[in-house]
Amino acid sequence: MLPLKYLPARTRKFAKSNPAAVRYVIDGLYIAFATSIAMSGFGLFAIRLGADDFQLSLLQFLPQIFTLLVLIPGGLFMDSLHNKKGIVTGTLAALMFGYFLCSLSPFAASYSIPFFLSAVTLAGVANALFNIAWQSFFPGVVVVNTRNKVLTLRTRVFLFISMIVPLLTGVILTNIGTVSGKIKTHQIFFISSIILLFMAVLNFRKFRVRQPVIPRHITLPEIKRAGKSLLGNKSFILFTGAALFFHMTWHFDWTLYFIGQVNYLKMNEFQLGLAPFCGAAIQLLTIKFWSRMNERRGVELPFTFGILGLSLCPAFMIISVSLPVSAGPHIFVILHTIAHIPFCVITLNLFQCLLQVIDNEYRSFYLSVFACILCLSNAVMPVAGVALYHGLGADLNGFRYTMGIIFVLRIIAAGLWLLRWRKR
Numbered sequence: 001m002l003p004l005k006y007l008p009a010r011t012r013k014f015a016k017s018n019p020a021a022v023r024y025v026i027d028g029l030y031i032a033f034a035t036s037i038a039m040s041g042f043g044l045f046a047i048r049l050g051a052d053d054f055q056l057s058l059l060q061f062l063p064q065i066f067t068l069l070v071l072i073p074g075g076l077f078m079d080s081l082h083n084k085k086g087i088v089t090g091t092l093a094a095l096m097f098g099y100f101l102c103s104l105s106p107f108a109a110s111y112s113i114p115f116f117l118s119a120v121t122l123a124g125v126a127n128a129l130f131n132i133a134w135q136s137f138f139p140g141v142v143v144v145n146t147r148n149k150v151l152t153l154r155t156r157v158f159l160f161i162s163m164i165v166p167l168l169t170g171v172i173l174t175n176i177g178t179v180s181g182k183i184k185t186h187q188i189f190f191i192s193s194i195i196l197l198f199m200a201v202l203n204f205r206k207f208r209v210r211q212p213v214i215p216r217h218i219t220l221p222e223i224k225r226a227g228k229s230l231l232g233n234k235s236f237i238l239f240t241g242a243a244l245f246f247h248m249t250w251h252f253d254w255t256l257y258f259i260g261q262v263n264y265l266k267m268n269e270f271q272l273g274l275a276p277f278c279g280a281a282i283q284l285l286t287i288k289f290w291s292r293m294n295e296r297r298g299v300e301l302p303f304t305f306g307i308l309g310l311s312l313c314p315a316f317m318i319i320s321v322s323l324p325v326s327a328g329p330h331i332f333v334i335l336h337t338i339a340h341i342p343f344c345v346i347t348l349n350l351f352q353c354l355l356q357v358i359d360n361e362y363r364s365f366y367l368s369v370f371a372c373i374l375c376l377s378n379a380v381m382p383v384a385g386v387a388l389y390h391g392l393g394a395d396l397n398g399f400r401y402t403m404g405i406i407f408v409l410r411i412i413a414a415g416l417w418l419l420r421w422r423k424r
Contacts, residue, residue, distance in 0.1 A: 028157040031197075032162065033196045041182075041269060042059070043059070043258045045183070050112065053255070053390075056386075060383075061380070062379075074129050074132065078132065085207060088204050091126050091129045092197050094122070097122070098127075099191075101118070102120060104119070128371060128375065133364075149291075152287060152348060158347065159284040163276070163284060166273040166274075167270075233358075236357040239420070246417060248377045250410070251378050252382070256406075275333050275336050282341050283340055286342070287344045290344055300417075302349055307346075307413055311413075358370075389402045
């Protein structure tokens with residue numbers, strides 16, 4: 001357990017009366033460390049193995065496409081389980097294996113990029129299934145009136161880890177002078193992530209289900225009933241439509257943002273780590289404000305501010321790449337930090353919003369369908385963003401125009417989400 005004596009009195013009281021909250025904080029600690037370390041310099045690792053712009057976009061495309069094939073069957077299978085603890089630990093084991101294969105990629109010589117893409121795809125599918133299993137498991141362990149507090153504690157842990165890990169790994173990579181040395185360091189990162197995920201598996205085995213859900217047998221009539229429940233759920237459909245458009249605008253620049261940092265701002269590993277450090281730090285400082293707003297105004301209105309914050313990212317990128325290279329990276333870090341003031345709302349609120357519109361009888365099925373739709377966006381939109389960028393000339397002006405289009409689309413997404421909230 002966490003050393004509660006070092007925590008504030010109110011936090012100690014809440015933790016003692018909600019032991020599952022402490023377990024979820026510990027889980028967040030392990031998962032955040034593992035994924036942050038594995039993903040540190042992920043794109044740079046691919047570049048050092050020889051990846052081009054198109055192959056960088058495949059780092060998003062391939063995992064999401066293959067995830068589409070398994071999410072809905074996986075969700076139906078999870079709904080048939082009496083206890084979802086086993087599937088959670090099983091998906092973590094698959095994620096460990098995926099990271100292990102990633103660490104072996106440099107040994108594949110001329111096939112290192114295809115090998116790495118395959119390993120990333122396996123890890124991505126395992127991670128997606130883990131998220132569905134975790135989200136389906138969560139309501140059975142944590143009661144409704146404590147979910148916002150538990151998720152706030154867990155998100156704080158994620159933000160703290162997201163703040164320090166990219167900076168530390170960036171410092172380490174910056175101080176290694178050779179490409180081969182940097183590649184070996186990335187391999188060590190993957191192995192470290194595997195060890196942390198194993199610790200997460202041990203922690204998950206200690207959870208106790210407090211609100212068990214009656215398992216649903218996988219039969220054709222049951223699948224039809226689940227589909228009928230979903231198609232007849234107007235609230236879920238409207239929510240999914242608004243969330244999909246928002247995620248399409250968000251996923252549009254995932255590869256482009258990295259291209260802008262590396263190709264136009266000429267940021268090194270330390271600067272690439274400094275940006276997420278500052279972004280996570282400002283979220284850690286403001287999450288208490290957003291959590292209180294959730295309790296006063298509900299979880300949907302604050303989500304609009306999260307979208308508006310993301311809208312500033314492409315606009316600030318345009319400003320940064322338009323400055324001299326000597327000033328661009330520094331201004332970018334400052335503006336990136338400002339844009340991330342409401343970003344924690346995305347992590348904190350989307351899941352809570354989703355829980356409000358799903359049928360708990362088919363919880364995993366709903367979660368899988370929603371994740372499947374977002375996976376399609378995550379697969380297509382980064383590739384579409386790179387394609388638009390290349391269609392506009394694949395130069396600085398083309399980059400600015402593409403980011404300008406994304407900025408406008410995100411403002412529209414914020415308006416649609418706000419309209420949906422007002423019409424409820």
